[in-house]
Amino acid sequence: MGFQVKVKICCIASPQEARLAIDFGADALGLVGEMPSGPGVISDVRIREIAEWVAPPVATFLLSSQVTARGICDHYGRVHTSAIQLVDQPDPDAYSVIRETFPHLKLVQVIHVLDEKSVEEAITAAPQVDVLLLDSGNPNLQVKELGGTGRVHNWALSRLIRESVDIPVFLAGGLHAGNVRAAIDAVQPFGVDLCSGVRTGGQLDPHKLEAFFSSLDKG
Numbered sequence: 001m002g003f004q005v006k007v008k009i010c011c012i013a014s015p016q017e018a019r020l021a022i023d024f025g026a027d028a029l030g031l032v033g034e035m036p037s038g039p040g041v042i043s044d045v046r047i048r049e050i051a052e053w054v055a056p057p058v059a060t061f062l063l064s065s066q067v068t069a070r071g072i073c074d075h076y077g078r079v080h081t082s083a084i085q086l087v088d089q090p091d092p093d094a095y096s097v098i099r100e101t102f103p104h105l106k107l108v109q110v111i112h113v114l115d116e117k118s119v120e121e122a123i124t125a126a127p128q129v130d131v132l133l134l135d136s137g138n139p140n141l142q143v144k145e146l147g148g149t150g151r152v153h154n155w156a157l158s159r160l161i162r163e164s165v166d167i168p169v170f171l172a173g174g175l176h177a178g179n180v181r182a183a184i185d186a187v188q189p190f191g192v193d194l195c196s197g198v199r200t201g202g203q204l205d206p207h208k209l210e211a212f213f214s215s216l217d218k219g
Helices: 015-024 044-053 069-079 094-101 116-128 155-164 180-187 206-217
Strands: 006-009 028-032 059-064 083-086 106-112 131-135 169-171 191-194
Touching: 006 206, 015 028, 015 044, 015 206, 028 044, 044 059, 044 069, 059 069, 069 083, 069 094, 094 106, 106 116, 116 131, 116 155, 131 155, 155 169, 155 180, 169 180, 180 191, 180 206
Parallel strands: 006 028, 006 191, 028 059, 059 083, 083 106, 106 131, 131 169, 169 191
Antiparallel strands: none
């Protein structure tokens, strides 16, 4: 690729973790709101605290499982991050209402890459948002998996999505220092996103961060 991929470190739990991620080179931080399952959930009060601490150009992403326009707008209004990452499929009117309510807010739609239908879902969503994030959850389960699974999905489908849309695409799902170069070569995303791949015992691990960013530099 002709540029360095962007890196989003997710499941940031404190200003101290935010500082650590930024010091190693993170371009964006993921802050996890209430979820039906998965790691990294923190309170909206803590999300706002971290978002207020982080200075541009580093971006802050609120991960929201809300699906109604009002629920999404209310959630964002409590935290004021620079972007909102919709981890579930929102109601049909949600995108337009969010745009009208917060015209400068960046919208990131997660696509959980399960099968060929995920490609169609991505192509439909792309014109309505600023970024797609391709992850390995499963919203069809009784208890929805909406991220943080640590699983790799089919990168060939992610590559097809990336080639089929004209907005930036982040790749997530089971990435770590040992496979991120292969993932980038396979998909050629705008950015990569990871949580468990740079953590030990749930805590952000400086040794794993160093190994991860070093693996990017070797590309």
